[in-house]
Amino acid sequence: MNAMIQVEIEGQVLTVSRFTRVADLLREMGLHPESTLVLVNGRPAPERMYLSQGDRVKFVKVTVHFQGV
Amino acid sequence: MRPLCDRCGRREAIHTLRASGENLCGNCLLQEIRLKVYSVLDRVLEEGDRVAVALSGGKDSSLTLYMLKEYGEHARLNFELAAITVDEGTPYRRTAIEKASELTKLLGVNHRIVAMRDYHGISVSEIRSKLPARWRRSACTYCGVLRRWIINSVAREMGATKVATGHNLDDVLQTHIMNLARGDVPAMARSGQGVRSPSPKMVPRIKPLALIRERDAAALTLYLGIPAHFGKCPLTTGMRVGVRRALDELELALPGIKEDLANGIESVISRVRSSGGVSVELRECKLCGEPTTGEICKACQMKLELEPIVQRTLLFGSTSSEGSS
Numbered sequence: 001m002n003a004m005i006q007v008e009i010e011g012q013v014l015t016v017s018r019f020t021r022v023a024d025l026l027r028e029m030g031l032h033p034e035s036t037l038v039l040v041n042g043r044p045a046p047e048r049m050y051l052s053q054g055d056r057v058k059f060v061k062v063t064v065h066f067q068g069v
Numbered sequence: 070m071r072p073l074c075d076r077c078g079r080r081e082a083i084h085t086l087r088a089s090g091e092n093l094c095g096n097c098l099l100q101e102i103r104l105k106v107y108s109v110l111d112r113v114l115e116e117g118d119r120v121a122v123a124l125s126g127g128k129d130s131s132l133t134l135y136m137l138k139e140y141g142e143h144a145r146l147n148f149e150l151a152a153i154t155v156d157e158g159t160p161y162r163r164t165a166i167e168k169a170s171e172l173t174k175l176l177g178v179n180h181r182i183v184a185m186r187d188y189h190g191i192s193v194s195e196i197r198s199k200l201p202a203r204w205r206r207s208a209c210t211y212c213g214v215l216r217r218w219i220i221n222s223v224a225r226e227m228g229a230t231k232v233a234t235g236h237n238l239d240d241v242l243q244t245h246i247m248n249l250a251r252g253d254v255p256a257m258a259r260s261g262q263g264v265r266s267p268s269p270k271m272v273p274r275i276k277p278l279a280l281i282r283e284r285d286a287a288a289l290t291l292y293l294g295i296p297a298h299f300g301k302c303p304l305t306t307g308m309r310v311g312v313r314r315a316l317d318e319l320e321l322a323l324p325g326i327k328e329d330l331a332n333g334i335e336s337v338i339s340r341v342r343s344s345g346g347v348s349v350e351l352r353e354c355k356l357c358g359e360p361t362t363g364e365i366c367k368a369c370q371m372k373l374e375l376e377p378i379v380q381r382t383l384l385f386g387s388t389s390s391e392g393s394s
Contacts, residue, residue, distance in 0.1 A: 033087065034317040037287055044288045046092040047085040049071050060299055062128070062287040063313065
């Protein structure tokens, strides 16, 4: 079994370990888990989820700072 | 591969609650958030209330409107619902305002969009473009104060008995920390849910998402497909950004500290309030008549401060035509 998989991260195809979880990806990309959500194939993903071959990953910043009401 | 939900064990998980470490499916996440939001609404809403939601079109205020509508449909209480959106006049706001319109149409909620320029004679874009370099306040500060003034004034005009805002647990906690840093105990005492207003001109505010973390609200908004804008305001600066980052770092080291801190501070505030240690007296602003703790309200103070910068009168309803280029 191949130890590496290809996933599309923000439109860019990258090769990662098949044991990469969403939480690992956030850490590797330097994104803060408190302020970033991860969408995998268009759906929010839990941190424990392992990525699979061909997954499409997007990051959503949840910090808006536009309230002050 | 998606893990199964830690609660129901049947559906695929879509989100991790960082405080508990649980992975939840969309349905269990909705139940979790609904329970907390309803517990707040049960406490702060009264029969016959007319609730105006301050709807920016962002995820938090959009989820607030959605949950209030759902709460009303579960017939737990009879109350009226409307939404107010302030157009601050920045290009960034276009998408959010469109999302706000889309959501109110979808939910069948009366929606009023008002322009900051019509109320204060100036837009946030203009403030930003005219502020001198290294000015003591950011455009963000002016925006917040001027927007709050409009929302209170329009809500009152609409006959609202409560203004619901999209403030989530992170927002509430950041505000507490900033007030603590400034030693502003009266502001902390005023910050509770649906606190009786000392002035009939000040519409009491409620924060239905006060127990919900920002990231959990965002995940649920995405899961439910609620029309909402996800984006960071490009004008954002100031103390709140630093406090937010510091709290996020603290949370990494001590999971659940956000809830603990918010609960602890709320408990201190409620003791201070019940001991009668802080009384807040509101009077009418000498210039605009809106409620204020001082002689002149913050909005008028800021407009007076801006007048020499924009070189025109901003008080007393002066508007765009006076050299606004």
